[in-house]
Amino acid sequence: MKAKGEMTKISENGSIQFIKGEIEKNQPEIHIFRNVDGKKGYVVYKFRKPTTITLENFNSIQKMYLIDQEGELETRRIDLSISENYIKEVKSTYNWNSEKEFERFMRFSTRYANSLNNN
Numbered sequence: 791m792k793a794k795g796e797m798t799k800i801s802e803n804g805s806i807q808f809i810k811g812e813i814e815k816n817q818p819e820i821h822i823f824r825n826v827d828g829k830k831g832y833v834v835y836k837f838r839k840p841t842t843i844t845l846e847n848f849n850s851i852q853k854m855y856l857i858d859q860e861g862e863l864e865t866r867r868i869d870l871s872i873s874e875n876y877i878k879e880v881k882s883t884y885n886w887n888s889e890k891e892f893e894r895f896m897r898f899s900t901r902y903a904n905s906l907n908n909n
Contacts, residue, residue: 803908804858804901806835808842808851808868808880815841817906830887833895837880843870844877854882858901863894 805813816837824831835854843851848870856863863884871879886892 803905804856804898804903805905806902807855807857808840808853809847810855812842824892828892829889830885831892832883832885833899835880835882835884837882838878840877840880843880845872845875848872848877854884856884856895856898856902858898860894860897863898 806818807813814837816839818835818837821834821836822831823833851868851870853864853866854868865882865884867883867885869881870877871881884895886895
């Protein structure tokens with residue numbers, strides 16, 4: 791367990807976490823939507839059978855964290871699909887409201903893609 795104030799381990803290439811310090815190893819299906827003006831948009835991450843969310847801990851999941859060397863992006867928009875014996879699917883949505891926020895999201899996305907290619 792982390793001591794109060796201890797930083798989350800930063801992944802050089804980007805990681806997704808639902809529980810701080812535990813990298814989600816399941817690769818999500820990703821859909822990006824951007825307004826015509828380019829300022830606002832959102833991305834939907836769909837994880838089938840996530841590795842870090844279980845029937846025992848799903849009630850404690852509050853956010854999805856997108857973590858890289860620049861820091862964290864986060865969202866509270868998480869929907870779970872539960873089967874009798876496991877978490878069937880997690881769908882999480884991250885929104886941005888400016889070109890600057892979109893560019894930051896894309897830097898994370900590039901690092902995350904590189905981390906998947908290196909595994």
